[in-house]
Amino acid sequence: MESAIINQIGERLNTAKSILIASHVRPDGDAIGSLLAIGLALQNAGKTVQMVLQDGVPASFHFLEGHEQVLREPKGEWDTFISVDCADFKRLGKPFESGRKPDINIDHHITNEKFGTLNLIVGEEVATAAVLTDCLPKWGLEITTPVANALLTGIVTDTLGFRTSNITPEALRQSALLMERGANLPELYMRSLVRKSYPAARYWGAGLASLKREDGLVYGTLTVADRKAAGYGGNDDADLINLISAIDGAKVGMIFVEQTDHKVKISWRALADGYDVSKVAKTFNGGGHAAAAGADIPGALSEIQPLVLKTTREMLGLN
Secondary structure (H helix, E strand, O other), X not given: OOHHHHHHHHHHXXXXXXXXXXXXXXXXXXXXXXXXXXXXXXXXXXXXXXXXXXXXXXXXXXXXXXXXXXXXXXXXXXXXXXXXXXXXXXXXXXXXXXXXXXXXXXXXXXXXXXXXXXXXXXXXXXOHHHHHHHHHHHOOOOOOHHHHHHHHHHHHHHOOOOOOOOXXXXXXXXXXXXXXXXXXXXXXXXXXXXXXXXXXXXXXXXXXXXXXXXXXXXXXXXOHHHHHHHOOOOOOOOOHHHHHOOOOOOOEEEEEEEOOOOEEEEEEEEOOOOOOHHHHHHHOOOEEOOOEEEEEEEOOHHXXXXXXXXXXXXXXXOO
């Protein structure tokens, strides 16, 4: 890691009094875990902290301490603004469209646009929570049990339970450290990755029924109508992409999720070595990693899906 940037961030946090922390829209486990971890750690250090997620914290992560503090938009004033696990400033959402950019930008996505004043981007880490696991002690911030649970949730979810190809011995050492600090791995693994609500399970059924396999590419589709029929309250894929990622023989997995605002959310997963899906996502103003990426594209599903499939096949040689 860049020690100079780490030291500068530590100095900024030391002098900060009122801190705003935010992460991306439709937050995943790493976004939520990283946000709560640094937020709780700073509160424990006597700082005034507000944590913001435009879409709130999904019910599946309500087991994490501090989730009830997360706001959907910022209130009042702050002297320091931190973004975590967000590669693109626009993905912080509508509450930040007309505001100032972050003073501190902490992330692990190689496609991060470095939109902060101080940018700590560590692409070799498996999760932003892994970056924070190393850095919080360097900033004089204690990893208590609630902080450890939040951090380990970020690592576990971003690696799909230590299953992604970028898992490293260092990530396992970080996870062991967090367990030593009190993190409950079995519980957070079950709650964040395994358990599903009844509506989410019905929603999965619609997505699985839509699956297609062509030239090593496996993809599914979830529509607004599917969500309504299942009674699913989210606007994501309920992590169905993780199941698609386990299909034997597939090289690349994708899920198309129709949104109510005339957009389509797309997730890519590289299921075999040699496929960099972040390059495809970047073509559509998205981002991510070689093995996992996403994009939100304006337009109708019927128009976007053929275009994205064609581009994916061409760029990854899946024809």
